[in-house]
Amino acid sequence: MVRTVAEMLGQAHASVGVESPASAADALADGSAVLVDVRQSDEFAACRIAGSIQVARGLLEFAADPASGHHRTELQPEARIIVVSTSGARGALAAATLQSMGFVDVAVLEGGLTAWMAEGRPVATPEHSAA
Template identity: 30%
Template sequence: MDFAAADWVESKGDELHRVDVREDWEYDGIGHLPEAVNVPFDSYRADAHAADGGEGEAGMLPGAERFAEVMGAAGISRDDGLVAYDDTHGVFAARLLVTCELYGHDPDHLHLLDGDYSSWVRDYPTSQETVDPDPATYEARFDPDGPLVQADVVEAALDDPDAVVVDTREGWEYDEAHLPGAVRLDWQELVDGDTRGLRPTSELRDLLEERGIDPEGRVVLYCNTARRISHTYVALRQLGYADLAFYEGSLTEWEEEGRPLESNERAE
């Protein structure tokens, strides 16, 4: 799983499925990458299907059956290569890729556009032609031995000197309440405002070193509902972090279970 440069994506042509995770009105009305299919963000989140009575394996996961339907309808099988994008620096698209991995998709086949739609249109063609893909079979199977961890594992990591728990939310959210001892790393700090993609590798490594996020150690990520950690997860994978844990329940579940929190006092 990695960030893919726009020129590489363009060179691959139809070897890669292009997946636009924006809302359908954006896909249809604003335009999209040529041959991209539309898989809106809400279609692979559990809360969008509450009326169906289905529940995912954890947090906001949609459940293997529902995810298989969504991806199959988009013409994608689990063996296919795909690149996902949005128009928000990749944070929504990253969530799709992490969900794919959790349901058994080979991470080596998963790519996040380095940038977003607004960066793509500066140099590459777009289309407003709706793509109607041929249905495929997507065999989604949740991998319990994957990167997703439960709250007890996170709590143990807070006391582990060889692990760091990382809060990827904004500063004001962290100040209001965060897991005790968690390090703050707003996911947006990894984004270059000009390119709309990842900051240069040297800058990222300096930032992570400053925060004590060691590539040789264990890193546990959380936010509120596991959307923002998806972008950070892909970024750290890109940088070679091998021991990454993904707390799907995040702060929402942590609070519901009455686990300890701490806050920072603000100066008046």
């Protein structure tokens, strides 16, 4: 039987943590978490949370695997990882993937970048380093 995206999202949300924009901002500010933005490069370039790193969802497994030639050193299995996407859907799936790879402290940004911006939190854009 084919699993639906809704089922996959439900399972992902049930297994990973959820961080509010406020708690994610605090974790970013105090250095206790790495914010991983899984949107595409063009989305990230247009608008992002300053201090986040970009790893496209399609390359996440390679970036997270220390044995891969594409490993990102910021992605350590024991690190606190908060995954960011536009609305949280891609983020939830990506967080579940990291968890399945052995990352122990993974969460998704609740509501994604959309919720972050709705709260008036700063973003970096091409025109401004921080807005």
